[in-house]
Structures are given as C-alpha cells and as structure tokens.
Amino acid sequence: MYDVIVIGAGPAGCMAAKRLARTGYKVLLVEKMQVPREKSCSGILIERSIDLVESEFGKIPDTVLCSPSITKGIIIYNEENLSFKFESKGLNIWRSAFDHWLTLQVIDNGVEFRPSTLALSCEEKEKYVAVHLKGDTKYYENAKAVIVCDGAGSVIKKSLLNVLSRNIITYQTFCKGTIDLDDKFFHAFLHSQFSEHDAWVNVKDDFLIFGVCVKDVNKIESYYAQFLSFLISTYNAKIQSCSKKERWIIPEVETDCPLDLGRGRVLFAGESANFLNPMGEGVSSALVSGCAASEAIKQIYVQGKDIDGQALLSVYEKNILQEKERMIRQWDLLAGISPKFSHYNQMHL
Ligand SMILES: Cc1cc2nc3c(=O)[nH]c(=O)nc-3n(C[C@H](O)[C@H](O)[C@H](O)COP(=O)(O)OP(=O)(O)OC[C@H]3O[C@@H](n4cnc5c(N)ncnc54)[C@H](O)[C@@H]3O)c2cc1C
Incomplete structure (x- = not known):
C-alpha cells in the first residue's frame, strides 16, 4: 500500500511527488513513456515557473537550456496586427531534458519511479484507491490517495469522471x-x-x-x-x-475556466484538470496545482489512517481557488486585446 500514487511525470506530477516524498510519504510515480521522453512545447518557462521550480528542485541546469537561453516575454498581435508587448524574463528550455531533470530529482528524493507504465484506471475502494497499471503485464497497485497528472486528453479523467476532454x-x-x-x-x-x-x-x-x-x-x-x-x-x-x-x-479552456479537480481520493492536477493560460502557458499552473494537490493530502492525511475523500477534495478546491482566479484574469486580459476572445469578458462582467 502506497500513501500516494502519482500518475504522469510532467511538471505537475514531479512537483506533487517530490513534495510528498520529502515529507516522508511513500510515493509511487508512474509514467507511460520511457524517459527522457518527448513533449511538444514551446519550452518557455515564465518567471513564476522558474521561481516555483528553483524553490523546490534547485537551480535549473544549463544542460536543459536552448538558445536564446533568456527570453524577454511575449508580443501578442491582434486581428489588426496591432502588437501588445508584455516584457518579463523567462528561460528557454527543451522539455525532454527539463522534465528528465525533474524526474531525476524526484527519484533522488525517495520517490519510487516506474517508467513505461501506463495507468489504465483508478477504482475507489472503501479505504483506498486501486490503480490499474500496464507494464509488461497488467496489475494493480493500491494507495490511500492518487494524484492524476496525465496531461491533456487524460484517460483517467474520462474513465473516472465520465467527462469527455475537449x-x-x-x-x-x-x-x-x-x-x-x-x-x-x-x-x-x-x-x-x-x-x-x-x-x-x-x-x-x-x-x-x-x-x-x-x-x-x-x-x-x-x-x-x-x-x-x-x-x-x-x-x-x-x-x-x-x-x-x-x-x-x-x-480547450472555456469561458468560465471550468476545472475537473477530481473525485474523492483521486485528485487531478495540471492539464488533466484543465489548468492552462489562454496563450498556452501551462507549466506554471501545472506546478502550482501539483503543489496544491500534495498540500491538500498533507493537510488531511495522517499516515496509516484512512482519508475522507470529500474533505480532501474540498481542501484542494480551497487551495487552488487563487489559481483559477488568475486564469480568469488572463482570459479577461486577452479579451481586451482581441474581439475574438470578447465573450470571455462578457461572462465575467
Ligand atoms: C505546442 C505547445 C506549446 C506549449 N508551450 C508552452 C510554453 O512555452 N510554456 C509553458 O509553460 N507551457 C507550454 N505549453 C503547455 C505545457 O506544455 C503544459 O501545460 C504542461 O506540460 C502541463 O503539464 P502536466 O504536468 O499537466 O502534463 P504533461 O507535461 O503533459 O505531462 C503528463 C505526463 O503524463 C504522462 N502520461 C499520460 N498519460 C499517462 C497514463 N495513462 N499513465 C501514465 N503516464 C501518463 C505523459 O507521458 C507525460 O509525461 C505548451 C503546450 C503545447 C502543446
């Protein structure tokens, strides 16, 4: 029996797994790919991502950077090709190398890491969650709680919440x-x-x-x-x-930024929960939500005891409220730049 199983070794999963393991929890991190693995991404870490990563994982190594290694921000061009410049320092990284570095840090901190292991489903039992896994064979591992960080198009979300990812x-x-x-x-x-x-x-x-x-x-x-x-x-x-x-x-984030935060003792973080900013920046909210999900477990779970799923989910909802508000503010900002996004504005007036 693990304390927590984390599904997916992207930024959300690595952040969640590391924070739990360094507090003494027994954590299994499963990843469907062999690592390092490819992840399509522009690979810009905004300042918030850099701060979150460096405070948890230490200095980002030069080996994960590409040129120009320091970026200056984003310029958004609207339909009239008017440009809106938002200056802010960032880092230009290759995601395969960056995520691999995160994974190695997680392993160093005592997380059991299982690559080439696909999570098929999560089944809530009375006192634990059974996670159905596929490596060379199909088998189950059990945990008191699960954090699902399997990215956009989450198969676990589809099977557990019966919602189709858009x-x-x-x-x-x-x-x-x-x-x-x-x-x-x-x-x-x-x-x-x-x-x-x-x-x-x-x-x-x-x-x-x-x-x-x-x-x-x-x-x-x-x-x-x-x-x-x-x-x-x-x-x-x-x-x-x-x-x-x-x-x-x-x-596809919608007007009021709806989130799928989980059910009972299974929490969703990162893109599997729909965290993403309107310009496709998602690493910072993956890190924040991975952190918030692990903190919710720490707040609710006394090792060896059972977890009240409803209490866990409501603590997570509270922990993540500011992040959702931030997402909505960013949509509103974009609506001010382009009429294409203006219905987002009307929803929040
Ligand atoms: C083209 C593009 C450009 C982008 N550019 C940027 C950018 O410049 N800056 C930025 O901040 N964000 C960017 N993003 C968004 C960013 O990549 C994501 O928001 C971020 O990676 C989400 O992190 P995550 O941990 O939730 O999921 P992911 O990084 O997608 O990680 C999910 C992990 O789960 C694994 N997995 C999936 N299913 C299973 C399963 N069933 N069992 C086990 N493991 C599984 C996957 O292999 C993967 O390793 C971009 C996205 C795209 C597509």
Missing part, C-alpha cells in the same frame, strides 16, 4: 531560416485566418518554430500555409528547410 490540436514545425522578429520574444498571432485559437513564432537554438492551433484537424494545412505566407510578406520570413513536425493537444 481539446485543441497544436501543430508546429522546426525550420531553418530567418525572420525579422525579435528572437528573444514569443510572438503570438490572434488573426482568425491563421488559427482557431492562436498561431506563433519562437526560436530554439537554430530552429525557427512556426505553430498553429485548430479544433478541426483537417484545417491544419490551410491555416499553416496562410500563416507562413503572412510571415513571408510581413516579416520577411525566409525558410530554407523544415526538419520536424509535431502534433499535440492542449485542453
């Missing part, structure tokens, strides 16, 4: 070339003809990365082509070659 598809390409945009900023374009959410340009080492978001997978190519021709005509983009294409998903 997702947006992201598509990005890694190209060689040049463009007349400041490489220290993340550039987000809200024009409707390029994307059903936003389109972006950022730089990692000698790659120019171009991305678009769609709800309908069949629209990727046309949006991407229109975006590139706009970049060529407006920002003098010159593309020599593209070596890598990535397709991923992010949660």
Whole structure:
C-alpha cells in the first residue's frame, strides 16, 4: 500500500511527488513513456515557473537550456496586427531534458519511479484507491490517495469522471531560416485566418518554430500555409528547410475556466484538470496545482489512517481557488486585446 500514487511525470506530477516524498510519504510515480521522453512545447518557462521550480528542485541546469537561453516575454498581435508587448524574463528550455531533470530529482528524493507504465484506471475502494497499471503485464497497485497528472486528453479523467476532454490540436514545425522578429520574444498571432485559437513564432537554438492551433484537424494545412505566407510578406520570413513536425493537444479552456479537480481520493492536477493560460502557458499552473494537490493530502492525511475523500477534495478546491482566479484574469486580459476572445469578458462582467 502506497500513501500516494502519482500518475504522469510532467511538471505537475514531479512537483506533487517530490513534495510528498520529502515529507516522508511513500510515493509511487508512474509514467507511460520511457524517459527522457518527448513533449511538444514551446519550452518557455515564465518567471513564476522558474521561481516555483528553483524553490523546490534547485537551480535549473544549463544542460536543459536552448538558445536564446533568456527570453524577454511575449508580443501578442491582434486581428489588426496591432502588437501588445508584455516584457518579463523567462528561460528557454527543451522539455525532454527539463522534465528528465525533474524526474531525476524526484527519484533522488525517495520517490519510487516506474517508467513505461501506463495507468489504465483508478477504482475507489472503501479505504483506498486501486490503480490499474500496464507494464509488461497488467496489475494493480493500491494507495490511500492518487494524484492524476496525465496531461491533456487524460484517460483517467474520462474513465473516472465520465467527462469527455475537449481539446485543441497544436501543430508546429522546426525550420531553418530567418525572420525579422525579435528572437528573444514569443510572438503570438490572434488573426482568425491563421488559427482557431492562436498561431506563433519562437526560436530554439537554430530552429525557427512556426505553430498553429485548430479544433478541426483537417484545417491544419490551410491555416499553416496562410500563416507562413503572412510571415513571408510581413516579416520577411525566409525558410530554407523544415526538419520536424509535431502534433499535440492542449485542453480547450472555456469561458468560465471550468476545472475537473477530481473525485474523492483521486485528485487531478495540471492539464488533466484543465489548468492552462489562454496563450498556452501551462507549466506554471501545472506546478502550482501539483503543489496544491500534495498540500491538500498533507493537510488531511495522517499516515496509516484512512482519508475522507470529500474533505480532501474540498481542501484542494480551497487551495487552488487563487489559481483559477488568475486564469480568469488572463482570459479577461486577452479579451481586451482581441474581439475574438470578447465573450470571455462578457461572462465575467
Ligand atoms: C505546442 C505547445 C506549446 C506549449 N508551450 C508552452 C510554453 O512555452 N510554456 C509553458 O509553460 N507551457 C507550454 N505549453 C503547455 C505545457 O506544455 C503544459 O501545460 C504542461 O506540460 C502541463 O503539464 P502536466 O504536468 O499537466 O502534463 P504533461 O507535461 O503533459 O505531462 C503528463 C505526463 O503524463 C504522462 N502520461 C499520460 N498519460 C499517462 C497514463 N495513462 N499513465 C501514465 N503516464 C501518463 C505523459 O507521458 C507525460 O509525461 C505548451 C503546450 C503545447 C502543446
């Protein structure tokens, strides 16, 4: 019997597992992939993420950084191509290396880590939760509580809460070339003809990365082509070659930022709970929610005793309230920049 099983070794899962283990809890962290694993991401750590990571895991090593290693913030372009600059220092990281570093820190702190282990479902029993796992064979492990951090499209959420995850598809390409945009900023374009959410340009080492978001997978190519021709005509983009294409998903966050925080002794954190800011920044809220879920367990659970699932969930809800309010404020800010997002504003007036 573990005290806690954490599912998924991204930022949310690593934060939750580490905080519990360093307080003496017996923690199992399962990850479906072999590590290091790929994760499609622009890989910008905003200042809040840097602070959260460095206060829990120590200094972020140079080995996970790419160039330009220090970023200056985000420039958002609305439909009229008016630009809104938000300056703030960030770090440019490769997610595979960064998440691997987090995982190694977690193992060093006494967490039992099981890679290549897919969580299939969580079943609430009277006094514990049985987690159905698949490695070489299928088997169960039991814990007093579970924190699910399996990202967007969570299979555990679907099986436990019976809710269908609503997702947006992201598509990005890694190209060689040049463009007349400041490489220290993340550039987000809200024009409707390029994307059903936003389109972006950022730089990692000698790659120019171009991305678009769609709800309908069949629209990727046309949006991407229109975006590139706009970049060529407006920002003098010159593309020599593209070596890598990535397709991923992010949660489609709705007007009032609804969260799926869990049921009973199974808590959700990070993207599996729908935490994400409107410009696709999600690492900071993954860290905050992983932290809040582990704190809720620490507040409620006396080792060896049973957990009152309802009490646990309500402490977690309280711990995470400020984060939800922050998300709503960010949607409202975006609504002030682009009419495309204005219905978010009306919901909160
Ligand atoms: C194209 C793109 C660009 C982005 N750019 C940024 C950015 O620049 N900055 C930023 O802050 N955020 C960015 N994000 C968002 C950010 O990547 C996520 O919000 C963040 O990774 C969420 O962390 P998480 O821990 O909740 O989930 P994840 O990082 O997705 O981790 C989930 C983990 O769970 C594992 N897993 C999944 N299912 C199972 C299962 N059933 N059993 C066991 N393990 C499982 C996965 O393999 C994975 O390791 C971007 C996202 C995308 C798609």
